[in-house]
Amino acid sequence: MRGRSLAVLSLSLLNVFALAAGLAVAKLTPERHLSPQPPSVAGRDLVRASAEIPAADPAGGRMPAAQALAGRLSAVIGGPQAKINAVVVDAKTGRALFEQRADQPATPASTTKLATTVAALATVGPSHRITTQVVRGTGGGIVLVGGGDPTLTALPARADAGHPPYASLLDLAKQTATALKASGVTRVRVDYDASAYQGPRTAAGWKPNYLPEGELAPVTALTVDEGRVSPADPSKRSRVADPPSVAAGIFARLLTRDGVAAKAGRKATAQQGAARLGAVQSPPLSALIEHLLTESDNDVAEAVARQVALKLGRPATFADAAQAVRQTLAKLGVTQGVSVNDGSGLSPRNRITPLALARIIALAADPAHPQLRSVITGLPIAGFSGTLKPPRYTVAASQGGAGVVRAKTGTLAGVSTLAGLTYDADGRLLTFAFMAGDGKGPVDPGKLDQLAAAVATCGC
Numbered sequence: 001m002r003g004r005s006l007a008v009l010s011l012s013l014l015n016v017f018a019l020a021a022g023l024a025v026a027k028l029t030p031e032r033h034l035s036p037q038p039p040s041v042a043g044r045d046l047v048r049a050s051a052e053i054p055a056a057d058p059a060g061g062r063m064p065a066a067q068a069l070a071g072r073l074s075a076v077i078g079g080p081q082a083k084i085n086a087v088v089v090d091a092k093t094g095r096a097l098f099e100q101r102a103d104q105p106a107t108p109a110s111t112t113k114l115a116t117t118v119a120a121l122a123t124v125g126p127s128h129r130i131t132t133q134v135v136r137g138t139g140g141g142i143v144l145v146g147g148g149d150p151t152l153t154a155l156p157a158r159a160d161a162g163h164p165p166y167a168s169l170l171d172l173a174k175q176t177a178t179a180l181k182a183s184g185v186t187r188v189r190v191d192y193d194a195s196a197y198q199g200p201r202t203a204a205g206w207k208p209n210y211l212p213e214g215e216l217a218p219v220t221a222l223t224v225d226e227g228r229v230s231p232a233d234p235s236k237r238s239r240v241a242d243p244p245s246v247a248a249g250i251f252a253r254l255l256t257r258d259g260v261a262a263k264a265g266r267k268a269t270a271q272q273g274a275a276r277l278g279a280v281q282s283p284p285l286s287a288l289i290e291h292l293l294t295e296s297d298n299d300v301a302e303a304v305a306r307q308v309a310l311k312l313g314r315p316a317t318f319a320d321a322a323q324a325v326r327q328t329l330a331k332l333g334v335t336q337g338v339s340v341n342d343g344s345g346l347s348p349r350n351r352i353t354p355l356a357l358a359r360i361i362a363l364a365a366d367p368a369h370p371q372l373r374s375v376i377t378g379l380p381i382a383g384f385s386g387t388l389k390p391p392r393y394t395v396a397a398s399q400g401g402a403g404v405v406r407a408k409t410g411t412l413a414g415v416s417t418l419a420g421l422t423y424d425a426d427g428r429l430l431t432f433a434f435m436a437g438d439g440k441g442p443v444d445p446g447k448l449d450q451l452a453a454a455v456a457t458c459g460c
Helices: 002-022 066-077 109-123 169-182 243-257 285-295 298-311 318-332 354-365 370-378 445-456
Strands: 084-090 096-100 131-136 141-145 187-193 261-267 276-281 406-412 415-423 429-436
Touching (some): 066 084, 066 096, 109 285, 109 298, 109 370, 109 406, 243 261, 285 298, 285 370, 354 415
């Protein structure tokens, strides 16, 4: 029982960390719970300890026997002809314990976000905040300047939000109105500057239905409430066509309400050194990353990717953000097998190998890289949170992974992926990546859950 005790203790410590970090998780629409607080594993009827659990090694659990692990996984996969690329890696040694086409690139879907977030934390840092500001313009105008903060909201703050304060357009309007009235200005034009981002607002390979169906908004440096047409109603997913101009219109109305008659102006570029009238900041990057991984938020992922480009002195375009991510991963030694076109994983042109995903997760879990910790705490908990909430991990074949597996999901037409980590029954920390489908037919994400559960329950 010692192995299971160590595993449960490690999980408990990880969940305590996650709950504390959850208080710092950013949220884009106030009606959405970004970092659900999982109940205790013991409190779930579906989570049962195995009757026979081998003793654990004091150094962190015994490494599974590769042959025994392969037997368990192969039985679920159904043989080498199955359209599943897979790998399981020992986190401590980096040794691959199971491989099936592990070095062959596949469509990662939203597991792309693992590469994006590790690169962002390694370059920009977990404490970085994104600033939205207002400065004086020309011709009696002011300029609303976007820095690429997807958490900027015009909705009132909620006391029960359960996250750190996100950037408030209402607060920015009050700051600006106070400054303008102090200088005797009571009427103004609101221009807007979204020049922090360049290039197309959609990535290569994105399907035309992504924007109208609300997968994300057009990617710009200035947007409010993720560009949602009805931000107060999370059931309505539609997005506005031009987020910066809509943001300027909302801001003008807020200024008017605060005593400065304002009208929306035009696209502009703020002058260097222009006097600042107000500013608000996003939650720290670590909180944004926990949210985007838990909920698989595409808008935040694209914003985070561009922060990497900006930090490295590149233009904030899709192409440059992708290159900046790869450049950072190369410095970390985990770029082999990674080719991306966006930060969210919506592009079916992205290609990542299972081995690359497992190594990226192992890097983030390594105590030698504490700045990457929010990648691990942001991973959904099987059967409890985010994209792994029930009904996932509620059937007999995958129940053994509930509360133990933490993993990022990925879904596109004909593609399903799962990449994460777990302690096995002996208390050994293992990372894994399972990538199913070729985009041409149906896939069953439940089989990937079964594979992760097989790793978690292995006393091999």
